[in-house]
Amino acid sequence: MSISRRKFLGWMGAAGVVGATSETARAASNKQFKGYADSNAVLHDMTRCIGCRRCEAACNTVNELPAPERPFDDLKVLEKQRRTTAQAYTIVNQHFPDGSGRPPVFVKKQCNHCLEPACASACFVKAFTKTPEGAVIYNADVCVGCRYCMVACPFDVPAYEYHKALDPKIMKCTMCHPRILEGKLPGCVEACPTEALVYGKRDELIRVARDRIHTFPERYLDHIYGEHEMGGTSWLYLTGVPFASLGLREDLGNKAAGEFTSGALGAVPIVIGLWPVLLTGIYAINKRKEKIAAEEQAAAVASAVAQTRDEAEGRLKAAMEKAKQDEDAAVAREVKKALEEAAKARQDTGQTGSGDEGQA
Amino acid sequence: METIHTLQEFMLHTKNIIYILMVLALLGMPAFWRFLNGRDED
Amino acid sequence: MTQEPTPTTSRYLTPFNVVAGIVVVVGLIITVLRFTGGLSTVTHLSDDNPWGIWIGFDLLVGVALAAGGYVTSAAVYIFGMKRFHAAVRPAILTGFLGYALVVLALHYDVGRPWRLPYPFLVSQGTTSLLFEVAACVALYLTVLFIEFSPAAMEWLGLKRARGLVVRLTLLLTIFGVMLSTLHQSSLGALFLIAPAKLHPLWYSSYIPIYFFITSIIAGLSMVIFESGLSHKFFKDKMDEEHLAGKNVVMLGFGKAAAWVLAGYFFIKVIGIAADNQWHYLATGYGAWYLVELLGFVALPAFMYAVGVREKNTTIIRWTAAWTVLGIVVNRFNICLVAFNWYLPSDQRYFPHWMEIGISVFIVTIGVLAFRFIVTRMPILYAHPDYEAH
Numbered sequence: 001m002s003i004s005r006r007k008f009l010g011w012m013g014a015a016g017v018v019g020a021t022s023e024t025a026r027a028a029s030n031k032q033f034k035g036y037a038d039s040n041a042v043l044h045d046m047t048r049c050i051g052c053r054r055c056e057a058a059c060n061t062v063n064e065l066p067a068p069e070r071p072f073d074d075l076k077v078l079e080k081q082r083r084t085t086a087q088a089y090t091i092v093n094q095h096f097p098d099g100s101g102r103p104p105v106f107v108k109k110q111c112n113h114c115l116e117p118a119c120a121s122a123c124f125v126k127a128f129t130k131t132p133e134g135a136v137i138y139n140a141d142v143c144v145g146c147r148y149c150m151v152a153c154p155f156d157v158p159a160y161e162y163h164k165a166l167d168p169k170i171m172k173c174t175m176c177h178p179r180i181l182e183g184k185l186p187g188c189v190e191a192c193p194t195e196a197l198v199y200g201k202r203d204e205l206i207r208v209a210r211d212r213i214h215t216f217p218e219r220y221l222d223h224i225y226g227e228h229e230m231g232g233t234s235w236l237y238l239t240g241v242p243f244a245s246l247g248l249r250e251d252l253g254n255k256a257a258g259e260f261t262s263g264a265l266g267a268v269p270i271v272i273g274l275w276p277v278l279l280t281g282i283y284a285i286n287k288r289k290e291k292i293a294a295e296e297q298a299a300a301v302a303s304a305v306a307q308t309r310d311e312a313e314g315r316l317k318a319a320m321e322k323a324k325q326d327e328d329a330a331v332a333r334e335v336k337k338a339l340e341e342a343a344k345a346r347q348d349t350g351q352t353g354s355g356d357e358g359q360a
Numbered sequence: 361m362e363t364i365h366t367l368q369e370f371m372l373h374t375k376n377i378i379y380i381l382m383v384l385a386l387l388g389m390p391a392f393w394r395f396l397n398g399r400d401e402d
Numbered sequence: 403m404t405q406e407p408t409p410t411t412s413r414y415l416t417p418f419n420v421v422a423g424i425v426v427v428v429g430l431i432i433t434v435l436r437f438t439g440g441l442s443t444v445t446h447l448s449d450d451n452p453w454g455i456w457i458g459f460d461l462l463v464g465v466a467l468a469a470g471g472y473v474t475s476a477a478v479y480i481f482g483m484k485r486f487h488a489a490v491r492p493a494i495l496t497g498f499l500g501y502a503l504v505v506l507a508l509h510y511d512v513g514r515p516w517r518l519p520y521p522f523l524v525s526q527g528t529t530s531l532l533f534e535v536a537a538c539v540a541l542y543l544t545v546l547f548i549e550f551s552p553a554a555m556e557w558l559g560l561k562r563a564r565g566l567v568v569r570l571t572l573l574l575t576i577f578g579v580m581l582s583t584l585h586q587s588s589l590g591a592l593f594l595i596a597p598a599k600l601h602p603l604w605y606s607s608y609i610p611i612y613f614f615i616t617s618i619i620a621g622l623s624m625v626i627f628e629s630g631l632s633h634k635f636f637k638d639k640m641d642e643e644h645l646a647g648k649n650v651v652m653l654g655f656g657k658a659a660a661w662v663l664a665g666y667f668f669i670k671v672i673g674i675a676a677d678n679q680w681h682y683l684a685t686g687y688g689a690w691y692l693v694e695l696l697g698f699v700a701l702p703a704f705m706y707a708v709g710v711r712e713k714n715t716t717i718i719r720w721t722a723a724w725t726v727l728g729i730v731v732n733r734f735n736i737c738l739v740a741f742n743w744y745l746p747s748d749q750r751y752f753p754h755w756m757e758i759g760i761s762v763f764i765v766t767i768g769v770l771a772f773r774f775i776v777t778r779m780p781i782l783y784a785h786p787d788y789e790a791h
Contacts, residue, residue: 033367085449116367122595124533125517125525130366142525145513147452148532152595159449160513162442168513231367252598258367261531264591264610265375268534268584272382275580276389279480283572286482368529375528390573 035115039234040134040180041202042189043209044108046239046246047219048196051078051092051106058191059090059110062176081247084109086159086171090188097245105239107246108188108197111136111157111173112226113234116256122152127170134202134234135175143170154230154252175234202234209238231256422766429763432756436510444756450742451751458737459761460507462589463730464500465539466613469621470628471497471546472575472582477658479575486654487790488647491553491781492632493625498546499768505543507764531591538585545578556788557779568791586617593736601740603682603691606673609736615666620729622659623702626652626722636776641783653710656718659725660706667699687743694735698728 057072059065066087070077078094085091090110097105117136120128125142128149145168150158161168176186184190189197198205206227213220225237230252237248244250364370436444447454474493477483509515517524522540527533548567555564590613593600606612629651633640674680682688702725709717738751776782784790 033365033370036365083449118595120368121371121529122532124521124527124530124536126372126527127525130368132365142517142520143513144515144517144520146511146532147513148530148592150449150452151592151599154596154598156450160447160452161440162445162447163440164513165436165438165440166514168440249598256367257595258371258529260594260597261529261591262371263607264531264588264594265371265529265534267610268588269378269382269385271580271583272385275583276393276576279476279576279579280393283480283482283576286480290482371529372527376526379526379528386577 033116035232036130036132036134039115039132039202040175040199041113041205041234041236042175042186043198043200043205043236043238045196045198045209045212046105046107046237048194049092049106049108050194050196051075051094051104052193053077053092054191054193055108055188055197056088056090056092058187059173060088062179062187063089063174065089078106082109084111084157084159084172086161086169089171089173093247095246097241105241105246107237107248109155109157109247110188110235111175112155113173113175114230114257115233116231116258118152118154118230118257119149119158121257121261122148124148131177133177133180135177135180136234137174137177138170138172140169145170152257154249154257202236205236209236212238228254230254231259422770425763425766426770428759429766432759432763433510435756436760441511441513444754444760446751446754446757448749448751450745450749453737453741454751455734455738455753455757455761456507456511458734459730460511460764461504462733462737464504464507465586465589466617466620466729466733467624467726468497468500468504469582469586469617470625471500471549471621472578473618473621474625475549475575476579479571480579483654485647485650488644489625489629489651489655491550492628492776493621494546494549495553495772495775495781496624496628498543498550499771501539501543501546503764503768504539506767507760510760531588531594535585535588535592538581538588542578542581542585545574545581549574549578552791553775553779553781556785564788571791582617583614587611587614589613590736593741596741599741599743600736601682601687601743602677602679603674603687604736604740606677608669608673608676611669612666612673615662615669616729616732619659619662619666619725622655622662623722623725623729626655626659626718627726630719630722632776632782636782639776639782643784644782649713649715652715652718653713656706656721657710659722660703660710663699663703663706663725667695667703670695670699687740690735690739694728694731698725698731702728 053072053075060068060072068087078092081093082088082091090108093107093109094104095107096102113130113134113136115130117128117130120126120130120136124146125144127139127143128136129139130136145160147160147170149170150156150160158170158172160170176184176188179186185199189199198208200208206224209224209227213222213224219240220238221240221242223243225239225243225248226233226235231254237243239246242250364373432444441447445454445456470493474486474489478486478490505518508518512518518536521527521533521536548570552564552567555561555567587610591610593605593609594607597605629648633645633648637645674683683692702721705717705721705724709715709721742750780788
């Protein structure tokens with residue numbers, strides 16, 4: 001029942017190749033990508049946001065989304081933390097990072113339009129595209145509805161039409177890509193009364209943000225959220241309080257989504273290439289072992305047969321010899337008997353003609 | 361070929377090629393195995 | 403499941419058949435609800451929790467537990483362990499049914515199931531680990547079908563076709579091991595893209611290797627577990643080789659499972675050390691992680707070893723069942739428990755009873771199909787007209 005040493009080594013080799021490849025494959029992606037030059041972005045300065053929800057209303061109109069349960073001018077909605085849904089591409093949340101007595105900070109949430117979108121990397125039908133203009137857009141015509149993009153998105157943005165039986169779609173902010181192509185502003189930016197949202201070239205907006213931080217160091221934290229998060233996003237945030245206290249996670253890291261999967265993806269062709277080699281190798285070793293075993297067995301049988309034959313021959317010879325001896329003995333016995341008989345006969349005739357003997 | 365701007369585009373481009381190569385390997389390896397062992401007895 | 407001779411009028415009215423019948427009827431009703439009212443009618447899935455038990459159980463657990471097919475055929479045809487030959491056909495059949503049911507379950511979960519071939523035919527998202535999973539599952543289901551087909555051909559008397567397929571055994575086995583290596587590991591790799599969502603104790607760059615190794619453990623344990631059940635319920639269908647082979651398989655696979663579990667235990671600990679996550683062990687999630695690691699990895703490794711040393715198949719059988727449960731716990735932890743761990747409890751997921759209903763429905767279909775096939779085709783016995791391959 002024991003696993004032979006060779007089989008054991010085979011397994012260890014198999015495990016080793018998986019381990020090794022997932023490490024080395026990463027080296028292949030040691031290239032740098034700068035993204036699209038002149039791509040656009042939105043800068044959200046939370047110190048300017050008054051939580052009026054007009055961006056939400058504009059988004060609803062522009063994208064022809066269903067009317068909300070409570071109207072957009074009802075600010076009581078802000079009392080509860082919300083997330084983007086299939087009915088709302090953007091929402092504003094209210095936070096009290098300095099305690100309930102202090103003025104609130106408002107955060108507008110929507111798709112951040114990553115430079116290296118996790119949704120695009122995760123989608124197995126290429127339904128998501130990062131456009132050169134900056135938006136990450138979705139193509140419902142190929143979507144299977146597996147919702148892996150929702151699993152992958154670090155910002156919890158894509159929503160799904162769970163209530164639709166046969167044609168559910170992923171729903172998320174498009175950065176108003178059709179309007180951008182027409183030369184218009186995104187709906188939310190256009191509606192913002194305080195310039196808490198500014199649309200422009202991403203490089204330009206990063207300079208603007210740096211400038212604000214530099215000019216009003218007591219008003220802002222020295223961090224442009226989205227400049228590097230998850231490889232960088234096309235929605236940039238400025239604020240004076242820690243981002244984590246506003247529901248913007250600071251533990252995401254700066255690696256692009258694709259960097260997390262490139263190792264595992266890189267191991268795939270290595271398995272395709274080396275598994276047949278390894279497995280047929282193990283197979284051949286076993287087959288050879290079986291063949292040798294069979295040959296050894298055959299040889300053993302042959303030698304056993306030979307030995308038996310020799311023994312048999314030996315016995316035959318002995319028997320023959322014995323038979324010959326017996327025969328000789330029998331002949332001798334017969335001769336002796338014949339001689340004795342002859343002698344006896346002679347004696348008998350001698351008795352009858354004893355005179356002859358005497359005469360002789 | 362257009363210039364590649366993002367890691368996503370790069371990965372898509374390289375993986376597309378690699379998947380085609382993998383299909384070729386899956387067809388080629390058994391064929392080569394047969395060629396390799398074609399003269400073996402038994 | 404028993405085919406005990408019952409009074410003539412109610413030959414089909416066994417308790418098992420009655421329960422199975424009810425499950426199937428309820429399943430069909432939920433199916434109608436799903437395809438008329440959408441996922442919101444029958445599931446508790448939400449925008450925060452896009453994957454529930456139809457992915458966590460039906461896909462992740464289903465694929466892992468169907469690993470017996472590649473593990474057994476590799477042991478027999480590649481590693482030359484001919485003494486396990488009797489275990490090959492039941493394991494291949496379970497694997498084939500398992501994968502077929504995984505694909506069936508996906509039709510409930512995805513939004514537009516008729517688009518499932520789109521990744522290959524319409525738009526190839528090759529950067530996705532899911533693309534690789536989909537490709538391998540599709541190919542492997544085909545391989546399993548071909549590997550299973552000789553049994554059906556013997557049943558139907560298709561001698562020539564059977565001869566052709568049997569000649570492909572080695573090729574199919576190697577192809578099967580390759581595809582299994584890839585998609586078993588890639589199911590774990592699906593979560594690599596979400597480091598911020600999966601609890602650090604479960605997130606590791608080793609997760610694809612963990613999934614692959616646990617699939618071997620799951621495959622070995624399922625073969626033992628199932629062979630125990632088959633010997634109980636289908637003993638009359640078994641020939642000498644299968645009856646005699648039971649203990650050989652249990653002791654051999656039990657020993658292999660103990661050894662693989664030991665290796666797995668070690669690499670799990672290495673995962674914690676590599677990312678320096680020791681401090682999480684002192685938290686509530688850490689306690690649960692230790693339950694998984696000690697209770698469902700270390701304990702079965704030890705119990706398998708005791709069973710093998712004592713040559714006690716009862717211990718081995720119970721350990722196999724416990725290990726299978728451990729696989730369920732592991733996949734649930736990654737997909738449901740440790741996923742979105744930072745969200746407040748009111749935003750967390752708990753399955754709707756109808757989601758559980760569909761999962762039970764699908765498992766029931768599997769058991770019924772298994773029974774249909776083993777009572778007709780030469781799975782648990784060798785067909786007298788054909789030589790073993």
